[in-house]
Each structure stands twice: as C-alpha cells, then as structure tokens.
Amino acid sequence: MLKIAFSPVYQYQLPAGHRFPMIKYELIPEQLLRQGIIEPNQFFEPKLLSEKWILRTHCAQYWEQLKTKSLPSRIARAIGFPLSDALLHRGRVISQGTLECALYAQKYGVAMNIAGGTHHAYKASGGGFCVLNDIAIAANYLLDKQLAQQILVVDLDVHQGNGTAHIFREEPRVFTFSMHGAKNYPLRKEASDCDIPLEDAIEDEAYLSILEEQLLYLSASLKPDAVFYLSGVDVLASDRLGRLGLSLEGCKERDRMVFEWCKKHRYPVAVSMGGGYSTSLAQIIDAHCNTFKMAAEVYDY
Numbered sequence: 001m002l003k004i005a006f007s008p009v010y011q012y013q014l015p016a017g018h019r020f021p022m023i024k025y026e027l028i029p030e031q032l033l034r035q036g037i038i039e040p041n042q043f044f045e046p047k048l049l050s051e052k053w054i055l056r057t058h059c060a061q062y063w064e065q066l067k068t069k070s071l072p073s074r075i076a077r078a079i080g081f082p083l084s085d086a087l088l089h090r091g092r093v094i095s096q097g098t099l100e101c102a103l104y105a106q107k108y109g110v111a112m113n114i115a116g117g118t119h120h121a122y123k124a125s126g127g128g129f130c131v132l133n134d135i136a137i138a139a140n141y142l143l144d145k146q147l148a149q150q151i152l153v154v155d156l157d158v159h160q161g162n163g164t165a166h167i168f169r170e171e172p173r174v175f176t177f178s179m180h181g182a183k184n185y186p187l188r189k190e191a192s193d194c195d196i197p198l199e200d201a202i203e204d205e206a207y208l209s210i211l212e213e214q215l216l217y218l219s220a221s222l223k224p225d226a227v228f229y230l231s232g233v234d235v236l237a238s239d240r241l242g243r244l245g246l247s248l249e250g251c252k253e254r255d256r257m258v259f260e261w262c263k264k265h266r267y268p269v270a271v272s273m274g275g276g277y278s279t280s281l282a283q284i285i286d287a288h289c290n291t292f293k294m295a296a297e298v299y300d301y
C-alpha cells in the first residue's frame with residue numbers, strides 16, 4: 001500500500017500576490033485521484049507534531065519566538081511567510097506527516113508526503129519558506145526510537161539543503177546528500193556530507209548521468225536503513241527560481257531512478273515534496289504528480 005500524507009491547508013492563506021503556489025497542495029491530491037493513481041483510502045491525515053520532537057531538533061528559544069511571534073525581524077523576513085498560529089500549526093502537521101511517512105516506509109517500502117521538504121530551516125532559524133525542518137525532525141525521531149542506525153537524505157530540490165546539512169553536520173548517523181543549482185539560493189551554502197553543485201541550464205541527459213553515478217557511489221559507501229528523498233520539482237526548465245534545464249520527462253526519470261535504486265537496495269524511503277515554482281501551475285502539478293506516479297509504478301502499488 002502506498003500511503004500518502006495529506007495535510008489540509010487549514011485556512012492558511014497567504015497575502016494576495018504572494019508568489020508561493022500554496023494551491024498546489026490542494027490540486028495535487030485532486031489530480032492523483034482523478035487520474036486513478038491513488039485511491040482515497042491511501043491518504044492519511046497526520047496528527048499534530050508534539051513539542052517534544054520539535055525541541056529535539058530546534059532550539060527552545062527559536063520555538064518560543066515562533067509561538068509568541070517575537071522572532072527577530074531579520075529571521076522573520078528570511079522565512080518569507082507572515083507568521084501566524086495557522087502557519088505554525090501547518091508546519092507541525094507537515095513535519096508529523098514526514099515522520100509518519102518514515103514509519104510507513106518501514107512497513108511498505110515507500111510513503112509520501114503531499115508537503116514537506118522544508119530544508120532551509122536551521123536549528124535556530126527559518127528561511128526560504130521553511131519554519132520547521134520536517135526531514136531533520138523525522139530523522140531524529142527514527143534515531144532516538146532506534147528505528148534506524150544510518151539515515152541518508154537524498155535532496156534533489158534545486159536549492160541546497162542548507163538547514164539539514166547544518167543540523168546534521170556533527171551527526172555521523174545522518175548522511176546528507178544535496179544535488180542543487182550552484183548559483184541558486186542559498187547564496188551561502190553549508191557543507192553537506194556530499195554536495196553536487198550543478199551549472200545553470202543543465203539538461204536531462206547530463207543531470208541524469210550525474211545522478212546515476214552519485215547513487216551508485218552512495219550505495220557502495222553507505223548502508224542506510226532509512227532514506228529521505230526530497231523531490232523538489234524546481235529543477236524544471238520552466239521554473240521561475242530554478243535556473244536548471246530539465247524537461248518534465250527528465251524530472252520523471254529522476255524520480256524513477258531514485259525509486260528503483262531504493263527498491264533495489266531495500267532502503268525504506270519517505271518522500272517530501274519540496275519546491276516547484278514553474279510559471280505554469282499545470283506543469284508544477286504534473287511534475288509533482290509524476291513523483292507519486294513513479295512511486296506507484298516502481299513499487300507496483
């Protein structure tokens with residue numbers, strides 16, 4: 001069974017004119033159902049993440065400042081969303097979704113969150129539309145509960161997973177791999193365990209051959225018992241923020257490659273959706289839906 005976390009948007013509305021495509025979180029499940037890729041009973045609604053697990057990853061002062069909306073204005077601005085109770089609620093539910101996906105992945109091989117991938121959130125600050133780091137929270141949960149000994153984060157969002165890299169910089173049990181646009185946000189990159197910076201406008205063939213080589217290298221050097229895959233579709237040529245040159249088909253092949261690799265090596269994989277800011281909303285939705293389609297196809301669900 002392919003389990004999919006869906007967190008309703010909870011009346012969380014962005015100010016008019018905000019460029020973040022919030023609507024995608026509603027349209028993706030609709031399209032997945034309409035195209036028969038998934039059945040309604042595959043969705044689950046994550047609960048609210050407990051503060052205990054927020055504080056395992058994020059520092060108490062940051063969490064307190066979020067709750068009381070007293071973040072230093074520099075950090076609040078860097079997040080890029082207006083702070084509100086609804087935003088925090090959503091951040092908690094999304095992170096819980098990734099955590100529950102990690103548990104479902106252990107049972108079913110793969111599980112997917114229609115949200116998440118908030119990899120720009122650090123221990124003590126947020127940024128780039130990220131408040132809490134869902135993958136870091138879920139990874140720490142698996143470690144503390146002794147449900148995993150060696151975790152691998154495969155971050156293929158076009159933006160570097162700076163928050164995740166920094167959170168786990170001294171944690172050998174979490175290996176962070178990030179393949180991203182060299183010239184893209186964040187301008188100041190952190191050191192992941194393995195970074196593959198890509199030149200602007202790289203196209204399908206070159207991208208996929210680099211990825212294939214890197215996945216071979218990762219499975220030769222690590223034995224992960226949990227994988228988190230951040231499947232941002234901002235690698236598309238049509239993306240407003242991406243700078244890379246992948247086609248819709250290339251992006252789909254990327255997903256297939258990751259799922260086939262996880263399946264072959266029996267790595268349980270939890271997928272967080274990540275960014276997608278194409279000028280065409282239809283293309284954002286198609287690209288994200290392809291990730292779910294590829295998982296269903298590769299795992300034969």
Ligand SMILES: [Zn+2]
Nearest residue numbers: 157159234275
């Ligand atoms: Zn991104």
